[in-house]
Amino acid sequence: MTIQFNDETFRDDYSFHNSDRAIQRFPFPFHEDSYMYSVNMERHKGGPEGSVYEMRFDVDEHYLAEMKDRAMVLAEDPLRCQSLPHMTLAGWDLLELIMVSKSEDYPDLFELHREGSNWRWINRPMGIDQSFVFMDEASLPYGPMEYITRQAQGDFCILDQRDDNLWMDAGMVTTQADWSLDFDIGMNFFEWHAPVPKAHEMGIFVRALKFLLNIQQGSPARRLNWTLTVNPLLDTSPENYHKWGVQKTTLTPENLGRKQHLRVELQTFFRLPRSNALVFPIRCYLIAFEDLVSVPKWGRRLHRVLRDIPDELATYKGFIDNRPMLVDYLSQYDDGAETSPGVWPD
Amino acid sequence: MSAGTDKLAVTVTNIVPLNDLVTRFEFQRSDGGELPTFSGGAHTVVEMRDGDITRLNPYSLMSDPMDQSTYAISVRRDDAGRGGSLFMHNRVRVGDRMVISYPVNLFSLDLRARKHLMIAGGIGITPFIAQIKQLAATGGRFELHYAARSAALASYADELTAHHPNNVSIYHDDQAQAIDLVHLLDGQPLGTHLYVCGPKGMIDWVRAKAADLGWPREAVHYEEFLAPQSGKPFEVKLALSNKVIEVGEHQSLLEAIEAAGVDAPYLCRGGACGQCETDVIGYDGKFIHRDHWLDDEEKASGKKIMPCVSRFEGKTLVLDR
Numbered sequence A: 001m002t003i004q005f006n007d008e009t010f011r012d013d014y015s016f017h018n019s020d021r022a023i024q025r026f027p028f029p030f031h032e033d034s035y036m037y038s039v040n041m042e043r044h045k046g047g048p049e050g051s052v053y054e055m056r057f058d059v060d061e062h063y064l065a066e067m068k069d070r071a072m073v074l075a076e077d078p079l080r081c082q083s084l085p086h087m088t089l090a091g092w093d094l095l096e097l098i099m100v101s102k103s104e105d106y107p108d109l110f111e112l113h114r115e116g117s118n119w120r121w122i123n124r125p126m127g128i129d130q131s132f133v134f135m136d137e138a139s140l141p142y143g144p145m146e147y148i149t150r151q152a153q154g155d156f157c158i159l160d161q162r163d164d165n166l167w168m169d170a171g172m173v174t175t176q177a178d179w180s181l182d183f184d185i186g187m188n189f190f191e192w193h194a195p196v197p198k199a200h201e202m203g204i205f206v207r208a209l210k211f212l213l214n215i216q217q218g219s220p221a222r223r224l225n226w227t228l229t230v231n232p233l234l235d236t237s238p239e240n241y242h243k244w245g246v247q248k249t250t251l252t253p254e255n256l257g258r259k260q261h262l263r264v265e266l267q268t269f270f271r272l273p274r275s276n277a278l279v280f281p282i283r284c285y286l287i288a289f290e291d292l293v294s295v296p297k298w299g300r301r302l303h304r305v306l307r308d309i310p311d312e313l314a315t316y317k318g319f320i321d322n323r324p325m326l327v328d329y330l331s332q333y334d335d336g337a338e339t340s341p342g343v344w345p346d
Numbered sequence B: 001m002s003a004g005t006d007k008l009a010v011t012v013t014n015i016v017p018l019n020d021l022v023t024r025f026e027f028q029r030s031d032g033g034e035l036p037t038f039s040g041g042a043h044t045v046v047e048m049r050d051g052d053i054t055r056l057n058p059y060s061l062m063s064d065p066m067d068q069s070t071y072a073i074s075v076r077r078d079d080a081g082r083g084g085s086l087f088m089h090n091r092v093r094v095g096d097r098m099v100i101s102y103p104v105n106l107f108s109l110d111l112r113a114r115k116h117l118m119i120a121g122g123i124g125i126t127p128f129i130a131q132i133k134q135l136a137a138t139g140g141r142f143e144l145h146y147a148a149r150s151a152a153l154a155s156y157a158d159e160l161t162a163h164h165p166n167n168v169s170i171y172h173d174d175q176a177q178a179i180d181l182v183h184l185l186d187g188q189p190l191g192t193h194l195y196v197c198g199p200k201g202m203i204d205w206v207r208a209k210a211a212d213l214g215w216p217r218e219a220v221h222y223e224e225f226l227a228p229q230s231g232k233p234f235e236v237k238l239a240l241s242n243k244v245i246e247v248g249e250h251q252s253l254l255e256a257i258e259a260a261g262v263d264a265p266y267l268c269r270g271g272a273c274g275q276c277e278t279d280v281i282g283y284d285g286k287f288i289h290r291d292h293w294l295d296d297e298e299k300a301s302g303k304k305i306m307p308c309v310s311r312f313e314g315k316t317l318v319l320d321r
């Protein structure tokens, strides 16, 4: 498989765009015409060919542009990447998991050669050829987690598991939907989820944690989450809210189709073997409303979901003020026809 | 939505009797590939096909966690048990193919600890062997106190003292040597974590002493797998799958559910992890709760049972399974 990498930006002129193929494989998150939080988890054991679920770590046309954007965020704010001292072993676990997975899943793009602890990693798209000693930090330009996540799309949280809870003790977080690693570092599962409305009362977090604590080596899991973002911004962090928050007020009925994006996170969960920690990659996919409605079923359904979503969720996700305009726009694409169950286009 | 574990097809490559009671079994992947690495303290569930009966017993992995060629477990023969350990000792031969689960760790090191203080009793030594290998490779600080009935039955004691003379102390019951627990717990540096694995009496003793001395709960780790015990046969109705099954004398309730072709969640099969928790819909009789997952109130409520180790005596039992 050859991937044509886009030359594009997620800031300033916002030249980000999706090819037809990227639109077709977009992980549309709504399997029915309404949405409420649930413990929506399934095993992450591949998926339909060409879909974003097929590989352990999906690589797509946005790879190089996303890695450039990450490097810029880190240059401005190094605290987006943090690892408490006891998490170094987990960092090696993650480096191994990503290198092994990518070299097996995309052999034309990535190669890993191992002789004992002497490893050589080749990342063709990024032009990297690195020889290093596994478990020897001095042999890499960054710590193991930072090194590999500068070459992997999506954010990464590494959770230490102890005392029947998960603790956010390491992470690389530059493409987040309005939360902060620097604020959440060292917190446990219930603490960092405290701002989420309704889900606590619904018992979702208690059940979700129980499931996560029992995720085992070789049996990764996944779920989807979503929100809305005006302009194709990867970095919608609280730290930079002053820059992107105001952009929400620039939306007009005329520019909405182009500017308003559905933001979907493919969240996966892997048990890390050497450290017994859990890694939580959060991969962000963006799609402009005008591209999304090119799939008729998705246009109809998104209209119904946004129209009927509880106010608490629309407030938490930050689009309550724009909702009337969004629903108005989407109503043009909803002829009232029935939609088929499931997420896939008809 | 059970998490579950994947399986590995392995071949027995070595069987090493260590003393009268304990034998080590070594496995390699049957397809010649590499085994997953694991973290010290992990166990694997070994499937034993004994005629019509399939037994699944958990054993701690005691090989080097970084060694992807071979896994090792040590099995203590339990002549009064339901036959799992006897099957391993008497029936398994080098070259046999077996199925084991991916490693699962319910007894992992707290990697924040400044020091790891380990207390082992008898066969409870096995998870510590892998943990010590992990710590030795990553420069972690540890101290092991290992009590066994006699020098002859102290499996791996010689090896451990030879490799780590300054970190290992051995105690033999038959020479009236005992761990001076109060002194030991008192003299530890701040940030020490305590780990105990061994017979129930030892675990209770260490946990109680640590609690008395004000050790924080999060700094005390223990692992105790219960073996399911035999008991009178009983009948169970599985409401969801609409089946009536018979639990045999030497079978666990979980094994009987599985034998009926009903998929039931589990991880440890030893009453520790909580994964097999099952709702009781109705009953007339009495529960024999043996797990240490449910609290006393839950046990008394008659609403829950842990089928991996617990049994029932009476007229009817209906489960939500």
Ligand code: HEM
Residues within 6 Å of the ligand: A037, A038, A039, A040, A157, A159, A166, A168, A178, A179, A180, A184, A192, A193, A194, A195, A196, A199, A204, A205, A208, A209, A212, A223, A225, A226, A227, A280, A316, A317
């Ligand atoms: C260990 C893995 C996980 C991590 C690190 C994580 C982290 C987070 C964070 C940082 C937030 C943002 C909270 C804020 O507003 O500050 C969030 C939101 C949320 N999380 Fe998680 N989470 C994890 C697993 C899960 C799971 C398994 C569920 C399952 C139901 C879940 C459900 C949610 C929901 C419903 C929200 C609100 C999202 C929205 O409406 O946009 N999380 N999570």
Ligand code: FES
Residues within 6 Å of the ligand: B265, B266, B267, B268, B269, B270, B271, B272, B273, B274, B275, B276, B277, B291, B293, B306, B307, B308, B309
């Ligand atoms: S399987 Fe772990 S408690 Fe029953």
